[in-house]
Amino acid sequence: MLAVTACLVPGAAWGVLLLGPAALRVLGVAVGASLAAELVVQALAWRRFTLGDGSALLTGLLVALSLPVYVPLFVPAVAAAFAAAVVKASFGGLGRNWMNPALGGRLFAAFSWPVLLAVRPQPAAGWLGLTAGLSDGSLLGGTGTAGLVSTLLLAVGGAYLLARRIAAWEIPAGFAAVFALAFWAFGGLPAGLFRGDLPSALGSGSFALAALFMATDPVTSPQGRGARLAFGAGCGALSFLLRAFGGRLEAPFAAAALMNMFVPLLDRWPARRGPR
Amino acid sequence: MKSGEFRRILWRDNPLLVYLVGLCPALAVSNRLSNALLLAAVMLFALLGTGIAAVALERWAPLRLRLPMRLLLASALVTAAQRFLWAFAPTHAAGLGIYLPLLAVNCLLLASAASGSLAESVAQAAGRGAAFAVGLGLLALAREVLGAGTITLFPIGSFGGVLRLRGLPPARVLAAAPGALLVLGYLSALSRWWSGRRS
Numbered sequence: 001m002l003a004v005t006a007c008l009v010p011g012a013a014w015g016v017l018l019l020g021p022a023a024l025r026v027l028g029v030a031v032g033a034s035l036a037a038e039l040v041v042q043a044l045a046w047r048r049f050t051l052g053d054g055s056a057l058l059t060g061l062l063v064a065l066s067l068p069v070y071v072p073l074f075v076p077a078v079a080a081a082f083a084a085a086v087v088k089a090s091f092g093g094l095g096r097n098w099m100n101p102a103l104g105g106r107l108f109a110a111f112s113w114p115v116l117l118a119v120r121p122q123p124a125a126g127w128l129g130l131t132a133g134l135s136d137g138s139l140l141g142g143t144g145t146a147g148l149v150s151t152l153l154l155a156v157g158g159a160y161l162l163a164r165r166i167a168a169w170e171i172p173a174g175f176a177a178v179f180a181l182a183f184w185a186f187g188g189l190p191a192g193l194f195r196g197d198l199p200s201a202l203g204s205g206s207f208a209l210a211a212l213f214m215a216t217d218p219v220t221s222p223q224g225r226g227a228r229l230a231f232g233a234g235c236g237a238l239s240f241l242l243r244a245f246g247g248r249l250e251a252p253f254a255a256a257a258l259m260n261m262f263v264p265l266l267d268r269w270p271a272r273r274g275p276r
Numbered sequence: 277m278k279s280g281e282f283r284r285i286l287w288r289d290n291p292l293l294v295y296l297v298g299l300c301p302a303l304a305v306s307n308r309l310s311n312a313l314l315l316a317a318v319m320l321f322a323l324l325g326t327g328i329a330a331v332a333l334e335r336w337a338p339l340r341l342r343l344p345m346r347l348l349l350a351s352a353l354v355t356a357a358q359r360f361l362w363a364f365a366p367t368h369a370a371g372l373g374i375y376l377p378l379l380a381v382n383c384l385l386l387a388s389a390a391s392g393s394l395a396e397s398v399a400q401a402a403g404r405g406a407a408f409a410v411g412l413g414l415l416a417l418a419r420e421v422l423g424a425g426t427i428t429l430f431p432i433g434s435f436g437g438v439l440r441l442r443g444l445p446p447a448r449v450l451a452a453a454p455g456a457l458l459v460l461g462y463l464s465a466l467s468r469w470w471s472g473r474r475s
Contacts, residue, residue, distance in 0.1 A: 074444050086458070111454075112447035 001054035003166055007157030008061055008213065011205075014150045019069045027064040030076035034060030037081035041089040055094045055101075059083050062102035066209055066253060067109065071116055078112075079105035098264075100217045103210075103257040110250040117249065151208045158212030167216035170225055174232025175211040175239075176202065179252075182240035201243075210252035211235070220260045227269035234259045285403040288471035291384050292411030293464050298384040301375040302412050303456040310428045310437070311371045312416030313409070318357045318376065320405030322385055325353040327401035331394045343386075351380035368430075384408060411463070418459050423451030 016023045038056040042049050051057075063080040083105030088097045110117060161167040180202055187196020201207065215221065215235050222231050238255035246254075291297040298319075305311040326349045333349075334342055358376050361369035369376060379385065384404065420426060425446035431437035449455050 078447065090461075108447070108449055111449040111452065113445055114448075116445070 001058055003164070004161060004213065005054060005058045005061060007161050008058075008065065008154070010157055011150050011154040012061065012065060014153050015065065015069075015205075018150065023069050025073060026067060026069055026071065026076050027061070029073050030064035030067070030080040031057060031060035033077040034063065034080040034084045037084040038089065041085045045089075047093070050094065053094060055088070056084050059088070059101045059105070062209070062213060063105045066102065066106045066206060066214075068117055068249075071109075071113075075109050075113055075116060079109040081105075082108045095219055097219060099257055099260045100214050100220045103214050103253050103260070106253045107250065107257055110253070151203050151205050154205065154208040154212060158208065161212070161216070167212065168218075168221065168228050170228035171216045171221055171232040171235070172211045174229045175215060175235045176232075178233045178236030179207070179211075179240050180236075182237060183243075186240070186244070206249065207239070207252045210239070210256050214253065215256040215259070220263060222263050222266035222269065224267075224269050227266040230269070231259055231263070231266055234262065282403055282406075286407045286410060287467055290407045290411050290467055291404055292408050292415075293460075293467040294471075296460075296464070297387060298382050298408060299460075301378060301382065302408075302415065303453070303460065304375050305372055306412060306416040306419055306456055307423070307451050308371065308428045309413065309416045309420050310368065310430055312412045313429075314361070314365075314368050315372055315375065315379070316405070316409035316412050318354070318361070318379060319382070319384070319408050320402070321357055322350060322353045322379060323401040323405045323408075324398065326350055326385060327397045328394065331397045346386060347381070350382075350385045354380040411467075414463055415456070415460055418463065419450050419455055422447055422459075423449070423455055 012027065016027065034056045035051060038051060039049065041047075060080045060083075063083055064076055067076055067079065083101035087099055087104030088094060088101040091097045158167070158172065162169045162172070180198060183196040183201045184198055185194055185196065187198075187201065188194075211232075215232065222228055235252070235255045238258055239252040242254050243251035288294065292299075292302055301315055302312075305315050326346060329349050330342075330346065333345060337345055354377060358369070361372075361376065417427070420428065421441060423446050425441050425443065427439040427441070429435075429437055429439070447455075450459060
């Protein structure tokens with residue numbers, strides 16, 4: 001858990017440098033709300049305090065990174081508290097939740113305050129003096145080189161997780177392969193087949209966050225190679241469909257959350273001397 | 277009926293919050309408090325009507341005729357209530373939509389078995405109707421306050437019927453379909469905790 005958090009830090013730091021104090025406020029509020037919600041719920045339920053497992057910290061960080069930087073501060077607070085208290089604690093705490101808490105919190109915000117989360121392409125006052133467009137809708141995001149750097153930093157963190165086998169490589173592989181294939185084939189459809197703008201699709205911060213850090217949550221992903229590939233492929237296909245026909249910002253998050261529901265089914269995938 | 281028994285029906289045996297009976301209309305119309313109260317009133321009327329008629333009729337009816345009789349009774353009463361509402365309160369009836377006639381096949385109406393004397397049957401119907409109203413009212417109140425930031429009641433005199441609450445922008449997901457299940461889950465847990473607290 002702490003390793004995953006550490007792998008998110010470079011991307012988060014770049015986002016803060018790029019977008020300035022506003023990003024820092026969103027981060028602080030989300031992490032604080034997640035920790036506070038976990039504390040309050042466990043105090044109310046007379047449970048042992050489990051802040052030490054780092055899961056609430058990670059949840060708050062993921063919720064903050066998946067939100068745009070210009071939201072009013074109560075949005076990250078409510079989303080992170082919902083993630084920790086409702087999505088995780090209501091089902092019995094870490095290890096018993098069926099949906100990734102950060103995904104749940106992000107989608108709660110998306111369906112509750114769609115107007116506040118809508119794209120506002122305005123330059124942010126960052127500390128680097130770079131003007132980053134905010135079209136991506138995640139705190140890491142942005143268009144152009146600056147936005148791509150944060151995605152690259154996320155990808156480096158994710159690659160470390162995959163190399164250490166903390167996250168299963170099959171999930172992001174299936175996710176990226178199916179999403180890229182579908183987007184390349186159908187993404188530029190009014191113009192013609194096989195004309196999708198791949199770099200902008202794969203380089204978005206929300207896609208990297210969902211594929212590398214949220215879909216790979218070991219609690220809410222299936223066991224076994226085939227099941228994981230199918231899980232990732234489903235995420236990819238759904239996020240393409242949701243991006244093409246629905247909200248562009250939360251498509252990867254909604255896709256991963258939808259696939260979370262299929263994990264009990266995918267866990268019955270016939271494993272023939274599986275890897276684990 | 278003793279008051280302890282009434283309280284038991286209200287909380288520990290609440291048909292909506294504990295047994296999750298009658299969910300279909302409850303989840304659909306609990307987005308507004310006025311809709312919920314109206315549906316609960318129709319439900320109470322139908323429960324009382326079927327309760328009284330069942331005691332009167334089922335004494336001599338053969339066993340295999342009781343269920344069809346009950347279905348006919350329920351649909352007749354619900355249709356009457358629906359006609360009445362459309363005649364005198366068409367906007368409210370429109371707010372309930374298809375869920376008003378659907379009450380005729382609601383499992384709460386079909387499951388309430390008539391037993392014993394007339395007084396017992398009426399008391400039981402009233403208790404169940406009140407418990408359904410309390411559960412539905414709580415559900416609708418929570419959903420409307422959190423999900424829409426309003427409390428909709430019936431317009432009386434100069435009062436327009438809608439209270440607008442100040443505060444943060446409401447979480448719209450709670451007024452949408454998934455919100456109904458979320459809030460119902462928490463209310464159910466709360467009522468179980470409340471009734472298990474003293475026993």
